[in-house]
Amino acid sequence: MKHNMPAIDPAVPQVMAILNVTPDSFYAGSRTPDGDAVARRVREALDEGASIIDVGGYSSRPGADEVSPDEEWRRVRLGLAAVRQADPDVAVSVDTFRSGVVRRAVAEFGPVIVNDISAGELDPDMLRSVAELDLPYIAMHMKGDPKTMQSLTDYRRDIVTEVVGYFRSRLCDMEQAGIRRGRIILDPGFGFAKTAAQNFELLAGLHRLCSLGCPVLAGLSRKSMIYRTLGCTPAESLAGTVALGWECLRQGAAILRVHDVREAADSVRLFRAFRGDTIQTTQP
Secondary structure: OOOOOOOOOOOOOEEEEEEEOOOOOOOHHHEOOOHHHHHHHHHHHHHHOOOEEEEEOOOOOOOOOOOOHHHHHHHHHHHHHHHHHHOOOOEEEEEOOOHHHHHHHHHHHOOOEEEEOOOOOOOOOHHHHHHHHOOOEEEEOOOOOOOOHHHOOOOOOOHHHHHHHHHHHHHHHHHHOOOOHHHEEEEOOOOOOOOHHHHHHHHHOHHHHHOOOOOEEEOOOOOHHHHHHHOOOHHHOHHHHHHHHHHHHHHOOOEEEEOOHHHHHHHHHHHHHHOOOOOOOOOO
């Protein structure tokens, strides 16, 4: 069976659909805790234009409870099976900081993209495992873990300098572990160990992270920096997500990780037309 693991071209932004196989993710509309709901979500995301499906079995919302490795794998396996059944060739990522989950995923389903909220900091075997399996690797900036991160928002320098500096160092660690530079994608970690003001400061300086030469993933879909600023709920924050997603694209983001695929895909299409790319048009 062929599995599509394309190199991410920053010039052609991609839409990553969030598939939360969890009962407790912060946005209730994204929870798909049973097989039928997972299958429906996968089909919907593919129909709406997702090029990557991101499968997660461990909620990383602030204060999230611990999930055992076996339970996380049970959830991830359910999601991966649904994705492969719907489209055997679509690119799929596994949202986990555990190397054991990655190895089980690859053993059963073939190569995946690894989406690690800790950039290898929470599992000492993660970088080595990714290198051995030669997998694409999304490394995110965070301090602490989901339970403690929101109490760790003090930084010695401004947040953009802090995040860029962290990745300069972490890129060396990843390459020393054997991960090829062309396999690495960076995620600034909006909402992870950052205040609302720091999130907006980080957004304003996103181009500096893009200048490191790796594709950048932006994941701010329906997050608190949007709904708290607007005085609404996560369910009411779609327009804000679209607005900030455009700004991420403008500064060079290569992947938008989102709950709402159709709106993100439309944004990418319009953004590419706006900057002068040749876009194939469809007639109604």
